[in-house]
Amino acid sequence: xxxxxxxxxxxxxxxxxxxITAREDLLxxxxxxxxxxxxxxxxxxxxxxxxxxxxxxxxIAGRYGVPVYPRGSGTNLSGGTVPLQGGIVLSMLKxxxxxxxxxxxxxxxxxxxxxxxxxxxxxxxxxxxxxxxxGTVTTATMGGSVAECSGGLRGLKxxxxxxxxxxxxxxxADGRAAxxxxxxxxxxxxxxxxxxFTGSEGTLGVITGITVRLIPAPEARxxxxxxxxxxxxxxxAVTGIVKSKVIPATLEIMDQVTISAVENFAKIGLPTQxxxxxxxxxxxIPEVVEREAQTVMSVVANHHGQLRLAGDERxxxxxxxxxxxxxxxxxxxKPTTVLEDATVPRSQITIMLEALEEIAQRYNLTxxxxxxxxxxxxxxxxxxxxxxxxxxxxxxRAVEEIFRKALELGGTLSGEHGIGLAKTRFLEWELGSxxxxxxxxxxxxxxxxxxxxxxxxxxxxxxxxx
Amino acid sequence: xxxxxxxxxxxxxxxDIIKCMKCxxxxxxxxxxxxxxxxxxxxxxxxxxxxxxxxxxxxxTQRLAEHFDLCLTCMACVANCPCGVRVNEIVMxxxxxxxxxxxxxxxxxxxxxxxxxPALLDAGIRAASLTQGLLFKTGxxxxxxxFPIGLEMRRVVPRLPGYSLKxxxxxxxxxxxxxxxxxxxxxxxxxxxxxxxxxAVVDVLLGHGVEVVFPKEQHCxxxxxxxxxxxxxxxxxxxxxxxxxxAVGADAVVTVCGTCGESFRHYYPQLLDxxxxxxxxxxxxxxxxxxxxxxxxxxxxxxxxLGPLEETFTYHxxxxxxxxxxxxxxxxxxxxxxxxxxxxxxxxxGRCCGxxxxxxxxxxxxxxxxxxxxxxxxxxxxxHQVVTGCGSCRIHLDDGLARHRMPHQxxxxxxxxARSMREVSRxxxx
Numbered sequence: 001x002x003x004x005x006x007x008x009x010x011x012x013x014x015x016x017x018x019x020i021t022a023r024e025d026l027l028x029x030x031x032x033x034x035x036x037x038x039x040x041x042x043x044x045x046x047x048x049x050x051x052x053x054x055x056x057x058x059x060i061a062g063r064y065g066v067p068v069y070p071r072g073s074g075t076n077l078s079g080g081t082v083p084l085q086g087g088i089v090l091s092m093l094k095x096x097x098x099x100x101x102x103x104x105x106x107x108x109x110x111x112x113x114x115x116x117x118x119x120x121x122x123x124x125x126x127x128x129x130x131x132x133x134x135g136t137v138t139t140a141t142m143g144g145s146v147a148e149c150s151g152g153l154r155g156l157k158x159x160x161x162x163x164x165x166x167x168x169x170x171x172x173a174d175g176r177a178a179x180x181x182x183x184x185x186x187x188x189x190x191x192x193x194x195x196x197f198t199g200s201e202g203t204l205g206v207i208t209g210i211t212v213r214l215i216p217a218p219e220a221r222x223x224x225x226x227x228x229x230x231x232x233x234x235x236x237a238v239t240g241i242v243k244s245k246v247i248p249a250t251l252e253i254m255d256q257v258t259i260s261a262v263e264n265f266a267k268i269g270l271p272t273q274x275x276x277x278x279x280x281x282x283x284x285i286p287e288v289v290e291r292e293a294q295t296v297m298s299v300v301a302n303h304h305g306q307l308r309l310a311g312d313e314r315x316x317x318x319x320x321x322x323x324x325x326x327x328x329x330x331x332x333x334k335p336t337t338v339l340e341d342a343t344v345p346r347s348q349i350t351i352m353l354e355a356l357e358e359i360a361q362r363y364n365l366t367x368x369x370x371x372x373x374x375x376x377x378x379x380x381x382x383x384x385x386x387x388x389x390x391x392x393x394x395x396x397r398a399v400e401e402i403f404r405k406a407l408e409l410g411g412t413l414s415g416e417h418g419i420g421l422a423k424t425r426f427l428e429w430e431l432g433s434x435x436x437x438x439x440x441x442x443x444x445x446x447x448x449x450x451x452x453x454x455x456x457x458x459x460x461x462x463x464x465x466x
Numbered sequence: 467x468x469x470x471x472x473x474x475x476x477x478x479x480x481x482d483i484i485k486c487m488k489c490x491x492x493x494x495x496x497x498x499x500x501x502x503x504x505x506x507x508x509x510x511x512x513x514x515x516x517x518x519x520x521x522x523x524x525x526x527t528q529r530l531a532e533h534f535d536l537c538l539t540c541m542a543c544v545a546n547c548p549c550g551v552r553v554n555e556i557v558m559x560x561x562x563x564x565x566x567x568x569x570x571x572x573x574x575x576x577x578x579x580x581x582x583x584p585a586l587l588d589a590g591i592r593a594a595s596l597t598q599g600l601l602f603k604t605g606x607x608x609x610x611x612x613f614p615i616g617l618e619m620r621r622v623v624p625r626l627p628g629y630s631l632k633x634x635x636x637x638x639x640x641x642x643x644x645x646x647x648x649x650x651x652x653x654x655x656x657x658x659x660x661x662x663x664x665x666a667v668v669d670v671l672l673g674h675g676v677e678v679v680f681p682k683e684q685h686c687x688x689x690x691x692x693x694x695x696x697x698x699x700x701x702x703x704x705x706x707x708x709x710x711x712x713a714v715g716a717d718a719v720v721t722v723c724g725t726c727g728e729s730f731r732h733y734y735p736q737l738l739d740x741x742x743x744x745x746x747x748x749x750x751x752x753x754x755x756x757x758x759x760x761x762x763x764x765x766x767x768x769x770x771x772l773g774p775l776e777e778t779f780t781y782h783x784x785x786x787x788x789x790x791x792x793x794x795x796x797x798x799x800x801x802x803x804x805x806x807x808x809x810x811x812x813x814x815x816g817r818c819c820g821x822x823x824x825x826x827x828x829x830x831x832x833x834x835x836x837x838x839x840x841x842x843x844x845x846x847x848x849x850h851q852v853v854t855g856c857g858s859c860r861i862h863l864d865d866g867l868a869r870h871r872m873p874h875q876x877x878x879x880x881x882x883x884a885r886s887m888r889e890v891s892r893x894x895x896x
Contacts, residue, residue: 024515024524024527024529024530024533025504025505025506025533027514027515027518027523027524028505028506028511028515030514031488031514032488032490033487033488033490035487073490073493074490074505075489075490093503094503096503113503117494136489136490136491138491138494139490139491139493139494327548328548328549328550331485331487331548332550335481335485336484336487337487337549385484386484387484
């Protein structure tokens with residue numbers, strides 16, 4: 001079917017203002033925030049207003065065999081929303097109402113186009129928070145964030161997106177709408193399909209409604225910056241803190257390359273000769289926070305670290321400025337920034353950090369590593385230039401080695417960015433052929449014609465459409 | 467500036483285009499994205515399109531021009547960009563490239579024609595020799611409004627004083643033993659709409675022992691023309707302006723609008739490609755100060771000149787004054803020195819009001835939507851006095867306040883200082 005007649009059909013359902021076909025516009029939907037993945041413009045972008053319209057779009061897509069690419073803000077880092085085979089980009093941005101904030105049940109119900117920060121703003125007056133805190137909290141949509149199961153800075157203590165989703169409304173590939181879960185804390189009715197669709201990257205259905213769990217906002221917090229002359233000391237301090245029965249809300253690490261870049265960029269007085277810094281925040285009830293901070297301080301001292309405690313909001317802000325500046329500062333150094341999220345068990349952090357340095361050296365690449373040390377989720381960031389083919393070749397080989405190493409240490413390919421387009425070819429390394437087979441069966445059961453976000457997550461398989 | 471030169475400006479920004487890692491952080495701060503939620507409206511979409519222009523992946527269509535036009539050049543994205551991509555420059559360069567291929571849109575043509583020919587704006591002081599090429603071919607004289615910002619007929623236009631600042635100010639004002647000699651650049655809105663700002667500048671500077679020269683040949687700074695995409699005319703205007711102000715030989719050029727200030731400090735050196743002109747432009751750039759910078763760094767405000775004003779004020783930070791010239795603290799610090807004046811800050815002082823010069827010509831509804839956020843912010847401060855430092859912002863704010871029957875008054879920072887000074891002494895006369 002031609003793009004023009006497809007658009008004609010969609011206009012009938014959605015109205016002209018919700019169907020985009022100009023080439024100049026489509027180019028702007030050909031990519032997302034992932035680097036070093038292919039880009040392709042869709043045939044059409046549609047912005048449905050409600051679930052019924054989503055159903056209609058999927059029915060048309062099914063009838064004519066057109067691939068459908070659900071999209072929120074397009075801020076994911078795995079190529080998850082790139083419309084690789086053309087077709088329809090299903091932008092959920094106009095379904096952006098917060099339907100219910102329910103402090104009695106500690107839940108909220110939102111449409112997928114709501115921005116994460118908007119949800120937090122809406123629940124703040126009740127003294128509540130929605131804890132998942134990805135770096136894109138001010139831009140990413142709830143729908144995208146559920147589909148990608150995004151993580152963030154508070155993963156260690158508060159968990160990730162999937163730990164807060166209690167109910168989902170989903171439109172299936174055949175256009176039928178289904179609902180799973182709800183507002184209750186407990187629910188064991190049937191398979192846990194809420195979890196199945198959470199993190200399904202748009203390959204199994206289109207999320208049109210989300211029920212999330214909220215928690216009381218912590219009353220107090222203490223923020224600390226610890227510097228270390230040896231990587232091993234920093235790594236051991238991370239495990240040491242947790243072993244001392246303190247679970248910080250945030251426990252971040254930056255390596256030497258990152259520290260230098262940040263200091264050069266933001267001039268906030270970081271010790272550039274340090275091998276690693278940890279940024280630590282404990283939160284909760286004031287008395288507990290006080291005691292936990294004391295414990296953290298003594299663990300850091302035992303591992304030869306220098307500790308700086310933020311005395312007030314201003315100093316706390318400075319510490320987090322350092323962390324927030326990590327990616328920008330690194331990104332300034334070279335034109336292309338390949339950001340990975342290989343993740344290992346917390347106890348393997350030191351080994352992983354050392355391996356990353358060794359890989360950088362062997363492939364003659366600049367890799368700055370920062371990330372969520374507390375949950376083993378590191379962000380080795382390779383600084384390169386996409387125009388330099390020879391270097392990109394080395395980048396690809398280095399990335400493969402990073403994944404191999406993470407798996408060898410009992411870790412995973414992706415802690416929070418997802419598989420998308422970027423890591424499909426590595427999936428079998430982690431899942432094995434039997435595991436991959438389960439995924440393929442789930443996919444073909446729910447999307448038999450492979451029309452939902454084809455080419456993502458599941459390796460191989462292409463769709464016929466004309 | 468030939469056609470090769472126009473595209474070369476965009477080519478020179480290729481590194482910036484490649485540097486964009488498409489993270490989408492621009493979405494969080496773009497006032498237009500907040501209203502449209504459309505990828506071509508936000509910086510990373512435009513950067514992608516600019517890249518497509520360089521690679522020859524897109525045709526020069528009206529639609530493409532519209533996408534580059536759909537930008538307030540408020541630089542909120544630039545300030546929030548992890549990679550430091552100069553999005554405003556990419557947009558400006560892309561507008562010029564597209565305009566060169568398919569011409570400017572009609573309202574833009576009319577506005578550019580008016581601004582670049584000062585003879586049409588005031589009594590004909592300087593010959594209409596600046597405009598050539600692009601604009602002249604179409605000859606849109608008939609479209610010229612009384613002043614270009616009023617093109618949108620629905621707009622609540624401030625009552626024009628009926629005279630130009632050039633008719634009421636003298637060529638020069640001397641003081642005994644001057645501490646500095648300053649050339650005052652007024653800019654269009656101060657010249658033709660809010661002339662009181664010009665009078666306040668003279669009052670305040672004279673009060674501080676500063677000699678003021680007001681070159682009457684001065685004309686539009688050219689920024690609106692440059693932002694519209696007519697780089698060639700903007701360059702001609704830059705050359706003329708540099709000539710006029712270099713001839714004065716003053717210690718400093720003082721501006722009262724962030725965009726005019728950016729012209730002198732940033733755009734003129736970029737527009738003039740070498741030789742004597744460039745040298746003189748650079749010299750002027752170093753000596754250009756917003757009036758609030760001047761009263762902070764060069765001839766510091768004398769507090770004993772200030773009389774009491776029992777007023778609560780809030781401050782709207784113009785994009786080109788704040789992010790453009792880096793003037794953030796100075797206006798508020800100066801006003802805080804006024805006895806009795808109380809500052810009630812906006813939640814987002816630096817968020818664009820939506821005025822953005824010519825933007826409202828074509829996108830009036832959208833610019834009003836952006837303004838709504840600003841008006842809500844103003845309403846919650848409890849201040850009745852809104853102070854700002856840009857004529858375009860002020861027209862837009864006045865329009866919105868009138869529309870919503872809000873009682874607030876808008877003043878320029880220097881006007882409030884002048885009022886405070888008048889509480890102590892009468893004006894210095896002009």
